[in-house]
Amino acid sequence: MLQSVTEFVLDVLESTLIEFGTVVRDAAPKVLAGIVFVGLAYVGIKIILYLLRGALDGLYPEEQELVVDLGVAIAGVFLWFGTALALLNIVGMEEIAASLGTATGFIALGVSYALSNMIADTVAGVYLLRDPDFNPGDRVKSDPVTGTVAAIELRKTRFESDEGDTVVVANRDVEKKWTKFDEVDATTVSGTESA
Numbered sequence: 001m002l003q004s005v006t007e008f009v010l011d012v013l014e015s016t017l018i019e020f021g022t023v024v025r026d027a028a029p030k031v032l033a034g035i036v037f038v039g040l041a042y043v044g045i046k047i048i049l050y051l052l053r054g055a056l057d058g059l060y061p062e063e064q065e066l067v068v069d070l071g072v073a074i075a076g077v078f079l080w081f082g083t084a085l086a087l088l089n090i091v092g093m094e095e096i097a098a099s100l101g102t103a104t105g106f107i108a109l110g111v112s113y114a115l116s117n118m119i120a121d122t123v124a125g126v127y128l129l130r131d132p133d134f135n136p137g138d139r140v141k142s143d144p145v146t147g148t149v150a151a152i153e154l155r156k157t158r159f160e161s162d163e164g165d166t167v168v169v170a171n172r173d174v175e176k177k178w179t180k181f182d183e184v185d186a187t188t189v190s191g192t193e194s195a
Contacts, residue, residue, distance in 0.1 A: 027091075034091045041083040049076055064129045066154050070122070117172065118155060124175035125154040133180055142169060142178040 056068040088097035147161040
């Protein structure tokens with residue numbers, strides 16, 4: 001009885017090791033191909049992001065570095081996600097890759113809906129940063145404030161109001177309607193206010 005239990009355990013252990021060895025032997029080429037793919041993808045993504053940063057740096061002035069960083073970050077996320085899906089396909093997990101791609105699409109849709117105001121602020125911020133008529137130091141009237149533009153960021157613009165307060169306004173609200181006072185009007189307005 002004791003010998004039959006021992007033989008049973010040894011048989012199970014032997015068959016398990018043989019099956020494990022077969023799985024490892026069959027999976028080794030796929031794992032090796034995956035490692036080579038990740039290495040090549042890493043180098044390729046680094047080159048693409050470097051070239052993209054150079055192109056965006058050429059388009060945007062230095063004070064708009066936030067726009068460049070945002071563009072490179074978004075491109076990097078998409079490239080690495082695509083790399084992860086391709087890696088899953090290479091190692092034989094096509095169904096997982098397809099499910100992950102579909103689930104990510106639904107998650108991205110939900111996140112974009114939840115962050116719609118933040119996305120609107122960011123898009124408006126890019127437009128404001130690119131607008132040659134809207135710069136720090138300009139005297140501007142925007143819905144809740146009249147004052148000098150102190151800083152333009154991706155999601156908000158800071159104004160120094162006529163009363164000396166710092167007022168922070170969401171870029172989507174600023175982009176809707178703003179009026180820039182030229183130097184003659186600013187002198188007239190400030191002269192009228194002080195009188």
